[in-house]
Amino acid sequence: MPPFDYLTRRAFLSTTGVGLGSIALDALLTRDLSAAEKYRGLPNIPHHLPKAKRVIFLYMSGGPSHLETFDYKPGLDKLDGQPMPESFTKGQPIAQLQGAKLKVQGHLTKFKQHGKSGQQISDFLPYHAKFADDIAIVRSMVTDQINHDPAHTVMNTGTAISGRPSIGSWVNYGLGSESEDLPGFVVMTSFAGRNPQPISQRMWGNGFLPGRFQGVEFNSTGDPVYYLRNPKGVSEAQQRNLVDAVGELDRHRNATVKNPEVETRVAAYEMAFKMQSSVPNLMDISKEPKDVLELYGATPGDGSFASNCLMARRLAERGTRFIQLYHRDWDHHGDLVKYMGICCGATDRATWALLTDLKKRDMLKDTLIIWGGEFGRTPMFQGKGGPGRDHHMKGFSMWLAGGGIKGGIGYGATDELGYASVENVVHVRDLHATVLHLLGIDHEKFSVKYHGLDMKLTGVEPSRVVKDILA
Numbered sequence: 001m002p003p004f005d006y007l008t009r010r011a012f013l014s015t016t017g018v019g020l021g022s023i024a025l026d027a028l029l030t031r032d033l034s035a036a037e038k039y040r041g042l043p044n045i046p047h048h049l050p051k052a053k054r055v056i057f058l059y060m061s062g063g064p065s066h067l068e069t070f071d072y073k074p075g076l077d078k079l080d081g082q083p084m085p086e087s088f089t090k091g092q093p094i095a096q097l098q099g100a101k102l103k104v105q106g107h108l109t110k111f112k113q114h115g116k117s118g119q120q121i122s123d124f125l126p127y128h129a130k131f132a133d134d135i136a137i138v139r140s141m142v143t144d145q146i147n148h149d150p151a152h153t154v155m156n157t158g159t160a161i162s163g164r165p166s167i168g169s170w171v172n173y174g175l176g177s178e179s180e181d182l183p184g185f186v187v188m189t190s191f192a193g194r195n196p197q198p199i200s201q202r203m204w205g206n207g208f209l210p211g212r213f214q215g216v217e218f219n220s221t222g223d224p225v226y227y228l229r230n231p232k233g234v235s236e237a238q239q240r241n242l243v244d245a246v247g248e249l250d251r252h253r254n255a256t257v258k259n260p261e262v263e264t265r266v267a268a269y270e271m272a273f274k275m276q277s278s279v280p281n282l283m284d285i286s287k288e289p290k291d292v293l294e295l296y297g298a299t300p301g302d303g304s305f306a307s308n309c310l311m312a313r314r315l316a317e318r319g320t321r322f323i324q325l326y327h328r329d330w331d332h333h334g335d336l337v338k339y340m341g342i343c344c345g346a347t348d349r350a351t352w353a354l355l356t357d358l359k360k361r362d363m364l365k366d367t368l369i370i371w372g373g374e375f376g377r378t379p380m381f382q383g384k385g386g387p388g389r390d391h392h393m394k395g396f397s398m399w400l401a402g403g404g405i406k407g408g409i410g411y412g413a414t415d416e417l418g419y420a421s422v423e424n425v426v427h428v429r430d431l432h433a434t435v436l437h438l439l440g441i442d443h444e445k446f447s448v449k450y451h452g453l454d455m456k457l458t459g460v461e462p463s464r465v466v467k468d469i470l471a
Contacts (some may be wrong), residue, residue: 065332189308443456
């Protein structure tokens with residue numbers, strides 16, 4: 001048995017059987033034990049007046065095709081079925097099509113102009129057409145990585161190097177949370193299609209930031225958080241007494257060892273206790289009015305993207321700072337039409353409902369919404385049977401709406417075949433700089449000393465705020 005000095009709170013709780021489990025062990029801190037100690041962010045942040053208070057990132061995992069969503073290219077249809085001009089692809093990295101005979105794949109759906117702004121949006125997204133004037137579509141995104149896991153890592157952390165803090169963790173480190181009894185960074189996942197690609201928890205990890213800033217995954221079905229309920233025979237009063245006792249022991253010990261992670265653990269237990277009451281109430285969307293459930297197309301307990309969007313609104317109302325909804329299976333190497341129909345059918349209406357609901361509650365004006373995946377798809381054909389498209393990092397589309405964003409505009413452009421971004425190119429780091437700016441944070445001044453370096457979300461390469469899409 002280890003010496004008493006090394007008997008951790010984790011060991012103590014695991015032997016008592018009180019049920020806090022992993023929820024108390026993975027740094028759920030957004031508050032300390034007294035209001036006076038509540039973490040409200042760094043003292044010098046925000047650097048300027050913020051336009052947004054919170055972020056909801058609608059993450060379309062797998063790489064939705066920009067050529068079947070927001071990037072209309074008449075030239076693509078003209079060359080449909082012909083060899084892809086080598087001038088576009090020679091010497092360029094291609095994922096699974098490397099070395100294959102490349103031929104052009106025209107659009108697999110129709111595009112129309114929508115709204116007063118005339119935004120080009122595909123027929124796969126009829127509900128997006130309803131809010132065309134609310135979104136800024138960035139059609140000139142680029143990233144550094146061509147395969148899923150490293151590209152996810154870049155989109156979430158700004159680098160392909162594993163172990164760096166995610167954007168949600170950076171935001172909570174800088175600004176803190178507004179919630180008294182919920183984590184400041186919450187992640188939820190959903191799936192519709194044939195192949196739910198795995199998503200690593202590294203994507204919402206805290207990296208070298210304190211554990212309290214890690215994203216917390218809420219389950220879409222079943223228990224929202226594992227081990228949240230008290231075991232049989234343990235009352236709320238007993239649980240409260242235990243948390244208080246462990247906290248006192250920890251604080252007494254920390255007066256000697258002065259380890260900041262001890263305070264993180266103390267507050268994690270406190271947060272876990274509070275979540276035992278707050279989370280079940282939060283997750284019970286059956287209490288929502290019937291017209292709201294119908295707006296989203298949500299069924300309580302179904303684990304759908306629609307229900308997660310409704311949950312995102314409920315989290316935003318309760319002060320959660322960064323909410324990330326992953327919808328998996330946008331990786332359409334073949335049968336793209338079939339599976340784009342499934343994925344868009346699962347997400348399109350719910351996305352419209354979320355923006356509509358936030359507007360009704362006067363929350364869209366200070367809630368930044370981001371929609372997009374880790375990369376796009378090639379203009380070249382791939383697949384057996386129904387046509388599909390390969391991974392593509394040199395040009396893809398995302399959109400932003402809400403807090404501080406100018407609606408009804410398109411920004412940037414790819415070339416005539418949608419292969420490479422050529423006008424007002426926006427790297428993922430520029431997206432991150434823009435998100436931080438809207439939250440009142442100057443990305444150049446926002447750093448942490450780590451291994452002797454001033455580490456930043458946007459790294460050391462030049463990054464810019466995309467000011468032309470700001471209201």
